[in-house]
Amino acid sequence: MLQLSIRAFPALIICFLIVLVVLSLNVLIKVASAHITKKFGSIQVQVGWSDEPPLTGLLNSVIVDVNQTSGKTQTPIINALANMNILVKYGGVTKSLDFLPSPATDGLYLGKMIPSRVGSYYVVLNGTIQGQKISSQLPLDLVDSSQKLAFPDTVTGSGTDATVAGGSTSTNTNNIGPQLQGIVSQLANQIDSVKSVIGSVAKSNADTMKSVQDVKSAADRSYLIGMVGIGAGIAGIVIASLALSRKRVM
Numbered sequence: 001m002l003q004l005s006i007r008a009f010p011a012l013i014i015c016f017l018i019v020l021v022v023l024s025l026n027v028l029i030k031v032a033s034a035h036i037t038k039k040f041g042s043i044q045v046q047v048g049w050s051d052e053p054p055l056t057g058l059l060n061s062v063i064v065d066v067n068q069t070s071g072k073t074q075t076p077i078i079n080a081l082a083n084m085n086i087l088v089k090y091g092g093v094t095k096s097l098d099f100l101p102s103p104a105t106d107g108l109y110l111g112k113m114i115p116s117r118v119g120s121y122y123v124v125l126n127g128t129i130q131g132q133k134i135s136s137q138l139p140l141d142l143v144d145s146s147q148k149l150a151f152p153d154t155v156t157g158s159g160t161d162a163t164v165a166g167g168s169t170s171t172n173t174n175n176i177g178p179q180l181q182g183i184v185s186q187l188a189n190q191i192d193s194v195k196s197v198i199g200s201v202a203k204s205n206a207d208t209m210k211s212v213q214d215v216k217s218a219a220d221r222s223y224l225i226g227m228v229g230i231g232a233g234i235a236g237i238v239i240a241s242l243a244l245s246r247k248r249v250m
Contacts, residue, residue: 034048034049034052035047035048036138036140038136038138040129040132040134040136041132042068042069042070042132043066043068043069043130043134044066044067044074045064045065045066045136045138046064046065047062047063047064047065047123047138048062048063048140049061049140049141053141054115054140054142055115055144055145055146056115056117056118056143056145056146057114057115057146058114058115059113059114060114061112061113062088062099062113062140063102063109063110064081064086064109064123065105065107065108065109066081066109066129067107068130076105076108077107077129077130078101078106078107079101080109080129080130081127081129083128084125084126084128085125086099086111086124086125086127088111088113088122088124088140089121089122089124089137090117090119090120090122090188091119091188091192092188092191092192094124097111097113098112115143118143118144119142119143119186120140120186120189121139121140121143122137122140123137123138123140124136125138
């Protein structure tokens with residue numbers, strides 16, 4: 001029995017290590033999903049919410065973390081947002097935020113806001129950091145309804161409590177509103193994406209038509225120059241023939 005336990009001990013260690021690795025990966029995935037990092041040359045920008053999970057109606061801050069990278073070394077950039085224009089986008093609506101440097105962490109900037117609706121929010125970055133052009137739209141973690149944590153539940157109908165068996169009272173929870181807000185947010189973001197694609201296609205078509213027109217104009221000019229050259233050649237031949245005829249007559 002003791003020999004069997006000793007033989008099973010390595011297998012138990014391997015199983016424990018596998019479970020530990022899986023749990024570690026799960027934690028890493030959750031952290032990565034909450035904050036988005038993107039590199040622009042040697043400039044690394046990370047965006048996210050300061051308080052997570054973000055909930056509607058509660059004060060929060062959008063954070064922008066900016067670092068200069070060199071290999072595995074990261075150096076916080078002071079006054080990184082001096083030449084940046086940063087907007088928060090929800091559906092087709094945008095809002096400018098005032099970002100202030102964190103008093104505790106260099107290179108970290110916070111813009112306070114209260115998310116009022118459930119759904120997807122985006123940080124729109126435009127400008128330059130240390131001469132590097134920055135232009136991107138990065139998603140923030142999905143905002144959820146604070147109603148899920150509210151107690152007692154708020155009444156959204158007549159404003160009166162509903163009496164249940166036993167004489168106790170409870171309130172009606174209406175989760176349809178937040179769900180609809182989330183759906184509307186997703187649809188608005190999809191519509192904006194379609195508009196962007198249509199705009200890109202229209203611009204591409206306009207550029208193509210301009211290129212075709214330029215080629216046509218160049219061809220017309222070449223044709224005109226060619227005809228002038230042919231005319232000049234024919235005129236030269238005629239003049240030369242007349243000159244030879246006069247010499248023979250003389």
